[in-house]
Amino acid sequence: MAASYELKASARDRVGKGAARTLRREGLLPAVIYGDKKPALPITIPLKETTITLHKGGFLTHIGVIDVDGKKHQVIAKDFQLHPVRDDIIHVDFLRVSKGATLTIEIPVHFLNEEDCPGIKKGGVLNIVRHTVEMTVPADNIPESLEIDLAKAQPGDSLHISAVNLPEGCQPTITDRDFTIATIAAPAGMKETDEDETEEEAEGEAE
Structure with a gap:
């Protein structure tokens, strides 16, 4: 080490x-x-x-x-x-x-390609749920950070721990669920448009 x-x-x-x-x-x-x-x-x-x-x-x-x-x-x-x-x-x-020790520490999360993220370009906002993730890691292989690529993230997307390429031997201490690290919050105008389209579709089907 x-x-x-x-x-x-x-x-x-x-x-x-x-x-x-x-x-x-x-x-x-x-x-x-x-x-x-x-x-x-x-x-x-x-x-x-x-x-x-x-x-x-x-x-x-x-x-x-x-x-x-x-x-x-x-x-x-x-x-x-x-x-x-x-x-x-x-x-x-x-x-x-x-x-040979194993440590439990908080690893920071870094987001890649934020400037190219289609969800942000469309007016969405990156909402970071966890700035760090508690991990069990080998003492001789402590990752500097966890990286999440935003290059394909769209408005409304949730980014979970399963989207992270974890270093060998490293595991999150939360193992019972695929927890959220961040979301791309859709802009208010897009939400209203989606709701209107849903209502129009429902009305069309009723007719």
Whole structure:
């Protein structure tokens, strides 16, 4: 499993809000490494480097390495907290990732050929039901995104998970139905026209 980033860290023995504020004043960030049937490990990581890694994108879907006082831990970020006012990152939870592990993570959905979509060209609107899909994936084959091609989507179409070409070994956690990811909402004028045509057809049959 190739790591996409590496952060230097130190183990910490102080916890609580006061200790966290002190760390942040020193340019450090409280975090924790947990999972893999091992005790949780509270750590401090550099605020600047962690923020840069976060803003690169894919922070919650990329494998990383945390070097804790010389011992390297392979991890994936499971959650992070932001300051409610400043939007600064204030805490990160990392999950240990062992060789051959399977992870449950949210994979973002990307839509292709939106500018060529016939449904949108006819006045329809792309209505995204799910921006991400929770997937069970192998740790060594985490997809960057799920892709849905809109090149043939028409007004009124629903785009389901079955329309996605899933990477090998990856499965959605919802397995009991072909759930909707997005729809092409038909414009109001088209709906009215369709309804009028239906009524005229019904009247013609009645006559």
